[in-house]
Amino acid sequence: MAPLEGGPRLVLLFSGKRKSGKDFVTEALQSRLGADTCAVLRISRPLKEQYAQEHGLNFQRLLDASTYKEAYRRDMITWGEQKRQADPGFFCRKVVHGVPQPVWLVSDTRRMSDIQWFREAYGSVAQTVRVVASEQSRQQRGWVFTPGVDDGESECGLDNFGDFDWVIENHGDPQRLEQQLEKLIEFVRSRL
Numbered sequence: 001m002a003p004l005e006g007g008p009r010l011v012l013l014f015s016g017k018r019k020s021g022k023d024f025v026t027e028a029l030q031s032r033l034g035a036d037t038c039a040v041l042r043i044s045r046p047l048k049e050q051y052a053q054e055h056g057l058n059f060q061r062l063l064d065a066s067t068y069k070e071a072y073r074r075d076m077i078t079w080g081e082q083k084r085q086a087d088p089g090f091f092c093r094k095v096v097h098g099v100p101q102p103v104w105l106v107s108d109t110r111r112m113s114d115i116q117w118f119r120e121a122y123g124s125v126a127q128t129v130r131v132v133a134s135e136q137s138r139q140q141r142g143w144v145f146t147p148g149v150d151d152g153e154s155e156c157g158l159d160n161f162g163d164f165d166w167v168i169e170n171h172g173d174p175q176r177l178e179q180q181l182e183k184l185i186e187f188v189r190s191r192l
Contacts, residue, residue, distance in 0.1 A: 009102040010191040011122050012166075012184075013109040015158045016131035018150065019143035021170040025131050025181070026107040032185055037192065039101040044108050046094035047080050054079075073146075077154050088113040092121075103188055111157040127165040129184070130158075137172045 016022045030038045045063070051072075052059035061068040062076075083090050092114060096104070109115060109128070118126040135143075149155060168180050 008099070008104045008122065008125060010188060011104045011106065011118055011126040012129050012188075013106045013115055013118055013126060014129045014131060015109045015161075015164075016170075017133070017138060017143075017155060019138040019141040020131045020133040021141070021168075022107050022131045025129075025168055025170065025177075026105040028181060029105055029185065029188070032181075033103060033188060035101075037101055038103040038105060038188075039099050041095045041099065041104055041106045042108050043091045043095050043106065043110070043114060047083075047091050048076070050083075050091075050094075051076050051079055074148050077149065077152060081153065084111070084113060089117040089121075092117040096121075102192060109158070110154050112161065115158070115161070128161070129166040129168060130161075130164040131168045131170055133170045133172075137170070140172070 014022045014026055026040045030040050048062040048069075049059050051057070052062055055072075057072065058068070062072065063069075080091070095106070106114075106118070109118075115126075115128060133141075166184060168177070168184070170177055
């Protein structure tokens with residue numbers, strides 16, 4: 001499928017475990033490519049917004065890495081799963097609505113249904129990027145295993161996905177990370 005008229009030239013679907021560095025990597029890419037060229041999209045944003053509306057919660061506080069968000073995380077995951085079961089593209093459609101930049105970095109692709117939706121909508125323009133980090137690196141960034149979260153679909157749904165188009169190793173070696181980002185940036189620029 002060719003990109004939709006006026007749609008993106010490239011959609012990079014980032015996935016990885018909590019504290020693997022997905023946001024760090026997508027923000028680094030955006031800062032180098034420019035916000036006019038590249039949009040960072042978070043599927044969790046419309047999910048949190050809708051959840052806050054339906055539950056009378058503070059949407060802004062659900063966006064940060066606070067204890068407020070953590071208090072609602074499990075219920076929010078369950079609620080989001082129910083929405084996705086009824087309509088797998090519900091949050092994907094919301095997050096892409098009206099995005100004018102030619103490059104989209106979807107920073108929190110967590111499920112096979114997310115990848116399927118983007119591939120059906122954008123074909124070969126959509127590529128997968130897995131950000132990996134050792135458990136030790138993730139722990140140094142504040143990760144602690146949480147039952148019901150780290151063993152659920154939101155964290156494990158893509159563990160057996162297969163061949164990602166790109167794999168970024170983010171184990172804490174800045175030079176190695178930089179080399180990988182440069183290759184990805186070169187690829188992105190080839191699509192513009």
